[in-house]
Amino acid sequence: MRYNILFGGQAGQGPNILGEILGEALVKQGYYVFYSRDYQSLIRGGHNFNVLTFSDSPIHSNDSKIDVLVALDENTKKIHSTKMKKEGIILDGKHENMYFAGRLFKLLCLDFETLNQELRELKKKYEENLKNAKLGYEEETKNICHVKNQKNKIYFLNGSKEISQGAIESGLDVYYAYPMTPATPVLRELAEKQIEKNYLVLEPENEIAVINSAIGSAITGAKVMIGTSGGGFDLMTEGLSMAGIAGVPLVVYLAQRPGPASGVPTYTAQGDLNIARHAGHGEFPRMVLAPGDPIECRELTNQAFYFSQKYKIPCIVLNDKHLAESFYSLKEIPKIIKSQKTISLGKFNSYESTSEGISTEDSKRIEKNNIERLKKVWDIEKEAEKFIQYKNFGKKNSKNLIVSWGSTKGAILDAIQGLDTEFLQILYMEPFPKEILKFLKNKNIILIENNATAQLGQLITEKTGIFIEDKNKILRFDGRPFLADELNLEVKKRLN
Amino acid sequence: MNISTNVKSTWCPGCPNFMILAGVKKALENSGKKQNEMVIVSGIGCHAKIFDYLNLPGLNSLHGRVPPVCFGLKMGNPNLSVLGFSGDGDAYAEGLEHTIHSARYNSNWIYIVHNNQVFSLTTGQPTPTTEIGYKDKTTPLGVKTFPLNPIKLMLASGASFVARVFADIQQVENVIKEALKHKGFCFIEILQPCLIFHPETLKYKNKIYDLQKSGHKKQDFQAAMKKVEEFDYNEIKSDTKIPVGIFYQVQKPIFEEQFPQLQKLGPLGWKGIKR
Known part of the structure; x- marks a missing residue:
């Protein structure tokens, strides 16, 4: 299972806090959650959105397709409804953000006390939040996902x-x-x-x-x-x-x-x-x-x-x-x-x-x-060699090798599920672990980076003499992170 | 205590920097402080050579960045006595913002600016305190801009101790002694004629008069603001008089005394904190 919930609204309407409350509650139930923020450089107004993806198995990124869209304003609906899944649900109307928290918790079959607990931890505006949350919880009639305790001990980390x-x-x-x-x-x-x-x-x-x-x-x-x-x-x-x-x-x-x-x-x-x-x-x-x-x-x-x-x-x-x-x-x-x-x-x-x-x-x-x-x-x-300078994931000894660094790791781990490829993540950029040459030799190397000039690609060439073909560089430079489902398609196109 | 080093000086013969060095040594050696309690920082320019001539720890730092280094030293160990040395290029050009903010912060350290009104180590270009009309090889058309009055600037920025002296052993020693007693940021400008590129300022020697001997009340801000107007750094007329001494001194809240974390530190500062 893998659910995507998008919260959108104007800065100041509080889409952030909605996701954090739900994320905390889901993690306490033993679910894996990935939660990201997309916000503009302004304080009030505009369009901000947050995407929460959760699953009963480990996840590290969001997808592009939406299961539940929480629209705190009309603009959110306009922008994101094209990305809805067929059976996707839109929660909208003129309500306070905690009203939507109530509806969401009901939709996911989380009991109300779970939400109440989160509201208590928030401290701010408890009475008002509780009232709105109760209303939303009562008014929601559907449920799409039966969340039950997974008994995992998971940390919700930023x-x-x-x-x-x-x-x-x-x-x-x-x-x-x-x-x-x-x-x-x-x-x-x-x-x-x-x-x-x-x-x-x-x-x-x-x-x-x-x-x-x-x-x-x-x-x-x-x-x-x-x-x-x-x-x-x-x-x-x-x-x-x-x-x-x-x-x-x-x-x-x-x-x-x-x-x-x-x-x-x-x-x-x-x-x-x-x-x-x-x-x-x-x-x-x-x-x-x-x-x-x-x-x-x-x-x-x-x-x-x-x-x-x-x-x-x-x-x-x-x-x-x-x-x-x-x-x-x-x-x-x-x-x-x-x-x-x-x-x-x-x-x-x-x-x-x-x-x-x-x-x-x-x-x-x-x-x-x-x-x-x-x-x-x-x-x-010499001393750095005693530390973990790089990590290997995916299918060992595959003829395909994805190389990347930094925050792209999450989307790559999710995107390569079930694919015939290994993934090499580099953590030490300086000093550079030259021994990775042994993984790169005779491989179909696919480079994934959030920049326009493939800076890790340049570094690999500098340190190992290996060139990565331009057609095998998956570069995103529109200010947005990679999304797992989209990246999966891009990787597939380049597998041998 | 002797805080001299055996490093051969590379200042020009007769440079007033020798007077400043001698005054600094006398003040520090007789301060009752231990050698490892005093720290010096310098910027870039002729003044900075003082770092090599004083056997004290510290940092010979970047152009203009003496104030943040001094501030950082106090944040690292508030028990140190910190003296920062700058030139007019450091303090009024490259690092002017730090000079202003240091006055505002009022951390307890001493900022000594060797003002020769010229960039000497780079062979004579004008600084923000050079007079109108000054010419060198890089400014054949002459300086067009009126010089900054640093004393006025420091008063306006909230400095709690503002002084100016001439590069004379006794004056330097006395003002540093006073500054060491003061709690808070001390700004001291030393008028230091450059014999090679700006020798006309040697005239200052006969134009100065002592503020304290003339009855100036250093706790009176308005009086200090009047006194700074007496000399504009631009022109030396026959009747020009240059006040030297302490323009202003007042007790203000000290930066480091407002942080409980710093109040708890022992003689080694954070270095003494084991975690």
């Missing part, structure tokens, strides 16, 4: 929350950020818990101040993370270069959205792999880690703290809007490792410097410093 959790578990001391979608949810999440978990969250005057303040804190020995998105990251690049030469540990959370420039602020893309790998002038060691689900968000943030402290380098966790703001239901328990605080206050320098931190122009010293930085790159490459 990419941003798990990035934050990973940072807290790694011993975060100070988090600096300037607000920018889609990195802001981590700022919000971390800000909320700062007193309880005893760390500091600050919003300096701009991204340049963010990274330079972070470096100031980091050289006192604090564990520091900063967060931003495309344009903000551009502003940080000189600071990144300073962290590189001065040997300052820094975790950088980079949440991608479509560029160039202001691009499309509230939508998704994987267009910043190249800049994450190359930002900052000069040559210096860094790492770039790309999670593909919330558990990996937590684990890779944790590993970023470990490596940045051990090797005194900047380490970038590369996320995107789709993973940052969607909710997943997963069963895995993350593996968390401890990291030391390695910095003691001394003389740090943005110039080439002697071992005492004194600025130098001595040719031997410049060469020596470069070799030390190169050595870090080699040491990191």
Whole structure:
């Protein structure tokens, strides 16, 4: 079974909260839920929609076809009714959002107490919500799906929350950020818990101040993370270069959205792999880690703290809007490792410097410093081999091999169900696991990315010498994530 | 305590930066603070060489970014005494926004701006405090824009300690001593003539007078705003008088004292927190 429910309305009508309530309730019943948000860069009005897909077996993405459409306004009906399944149901009319919650819970045969419980947890406007929910529950006559307890223990997880959790578990001391979608949810999440978990969250005057303040804190020995998105990251690049030469540990959370420039602020893309790998002038060691689900968000943030402290380098966790703001239901328990605080206050320098931190122009010293930085790159490459740098899914040893990274993982896992293909997900973009060459050789390679220029494809060619044929690149660059059913068709066309 | 290093200085012979260095050393060595409690940050330009001449920890940082680094040091360990050194290029051009916001934040650190009204290490281009008509190889038509008055800007931005001195050992030592006693953000501008590219400002030496000796009340904001008008950085006339000393000093809420997380930290700051 796999049901798709779309909630749409104007910003301010509350389609978000509807999906979150239903998602929470379904996960408690042991169902797997995937819940994503599509919203515009405005505060009131416009058209926002959320899609909740649920199933009794693991799922990681939405489909394009709709079973139930909850239309909080007429516009929603107009836009989405063309995607309805034959037997699909539309819930509409002029009602408060919780009225639709009542109807939905009835439709799915969830008892009213389940909904009441969620409303209680919301706290806000309980009495009013209860009244509307009751009315909806009473008025709904159909039921389409008998939801019964599946006895699974599933966690309802969000990419941003798990990035934050990973940072807290790694011993975060100070988090600096300037607000920018889609990195802001981590700022919000971390800000909320700062007193309880005893760390500091600050919003300096701009991204340049963010990274330079972070470096100031980091050289006192604090564990520091900063967060931003495309344009903000551009502003940080000189600071990144300073962290590189001065040997300052820094975790950088980079949440991608479509560029160039202001691009499309509230939508998704994987267009910043190249800049994450190359930002900052000069040559210096860094790492770039790309999670593909919330558990990996937590684990890779944790590993970023470990490596940045051990090797005194900047380490970038590369996320995107789709993973940052969607909710997943997963069963895995993350593996968390401890990291030391390695910095003691001394003389740090943005110039080439002697071992005492004194600025130098001595040719031997410049060469020596470069070799030390190169050595870090080699040491990191070696140690990274002990970590999970890539993952294999699907049919082992198939002649077809899908390669991808980041948030496309979810739609790919769902799209390849039953297909004759293996799927290789790469998590370590820098250092790049060159050993994947053994999987790529003599395979029909299909590349899937949320960008226009196949940046992972370029990276694979650079590191392994293998070219991926243009006809085998499935690229989406309209700001939207892949949908499982559509992607399934695209993959099928390219299988050998 | 001796905070000198054995690094050979590369400032030009006779550069007023030597006076500043000597004043800073005297103030810090006699401050009663331990060497590992004091941290220095510098920007980019002639002033920044001071980083190599002081045996103190810190960061020789990027152009214009001294304030956020100093702020970050205080957030990392509020118990450190932080001194940031900048030039006029750093503080008033490349990193002007940080200068303004530092005044607004009022974190407890000292910002020392070596203002020679010219980019010297890049061989003499005009900065935001260079006078109208100044010419160099890159500005053959001459500077057309009126210079910024940084003291006025700092008063308007809410700085709790605003001072200006000439690059004289005693003046520098005294003002840093006062700044070390002050709780909150201290802005100190040092008029530092560049002998090579801007030597006419050597005249300042005979134009300055001491605000405190002249009866200026440093807690009076309106009086301070009047005093800043006496010198506009643009023209030195025969009757020009340049007030030096503390223009304004007042106690305001300190940034780091408003965060309970920072209040709990020991002498090592966050470094001392084991999780």
